[in-house]
Amino acid sequence: MEGLKVSKAELMVYLHPSKSKNVTQAIDNEFSSMLFKYDETFDGVLLAYSASTKNELGKILPGLNPYFGVKTQAQLLLFYPKPDMFLEGKVVKLGEHSIHIIVLGFSSATIIEEDIREEFTHKVKHGEEVYASTVNRRHKIEVGTIVRFQVKSFDEEILHISGSLLQPHTGSVSWLDKHAEDANAESNIKKRKGREADNISASVDEDSLSLKTDHKNRKSKKHSKGSSR
Template identity: 65%
Template sequence: MEGLKVSDANLVVYVHPSKSKKVSEAILRELGSLLFKFSETFDGVLLAYDVNILSEVAKILPGIHPYLGVRLKAKLLLFYPKPDMLLEGKVVKLGQQSIHVIVLGFSSAIITEEDIREEFIYKVKHGQEVFASTSHKRHKIKVGTIIRFLVKSFDEEILHISGSLVPVHTGSIHWLDKNLEDCSHTNRSTKKRRESEGRGEMEEHDKVMVDGETFSLNIDHQIKKSKRRRRSEDSC
């Protein structure tokens, strides 16, 4: 899935003097407060981190409450959905006018009716709401389906995504992964068959050309032979 990245960051965490005896706990608490929130500094939502304290010596900052500045080196896992990226999520609610999805267990997404391609028709089958494809009868989207969709926009404040199922490479992941592989295999087979047919036509063409050339040589030989015969007869 797109929209995930790992970044290396050099950070400075400011710790209150009252936490000077438990600096490690204070640092983890400070970083923990940033989890699942969008950060402009990181340009993404912090999902996880791995911290390495570079020095046990902290710099005391001047002020009424002299905070301690602790330097860190951290590896950050960030979620940064951008327009036209492909994301994956689980359908949690489905209606005639929209599909609601949860991405990575915390970010909600909605795909409205105008962003669902025409091949998907809303149906209620055996009491269950479903979007079924009219082009591929096994391609269905219902509650619990893991889908792949395109990002249209991302609200950084409430972590809400607006998505689209208009592109043909979006829909049920289970169906896409199976059938895109089959389509690729079919395309490769078709390409090989066409190349084989092309080689056959070339060989046939070459054969005709060779036969034509041989035939021409035979004609020339016969013409020369006829001329020699006429000269012999004239001399007689």
């Protein structure tokens, strides 16, 4: 899935003097407070981190509250959805005019009717809503389905994604993967048959060449006997 990246950063973390007794814990608390929030500095939502300091000595900053800065090395896992990226999420609700998805367990996504391609038709079967494809009857989207969709926009403040299913390779991930496997298998079969046909053709050509050579040799021998007479 797109929209995920690991970044290494060297940061200056500013701590209150009251936290000087346990700098490591204080830095961990600072990073923990940023989890699952969009941060402009990182240009993404912090999902996980690993942080360390070379030493716990910091530079005291002057002021009413003399904070001190500690140089920190961090490895960050970030979520940064951008337009045209392809994400995957779990369908949590279906409506006649929209599909609602949860991405990575915390970010919501909505795909409205105008962004759902025409092959998908909203139906109610046995009291449950489903979007069924009119092109491939086994391609269905229902509650619990993992879907692949394209990002249209991302609201950084509320972590909400507007998505689209207009692209042909979007929809149910299980169906898309199965369809891709079948297509690859069919392609491999065609390639194998093509190679077999080429081998047969080559074999026929060799046999034909052999027959022609034998025929020429025989004619040559007959001509030689006729000349000797």
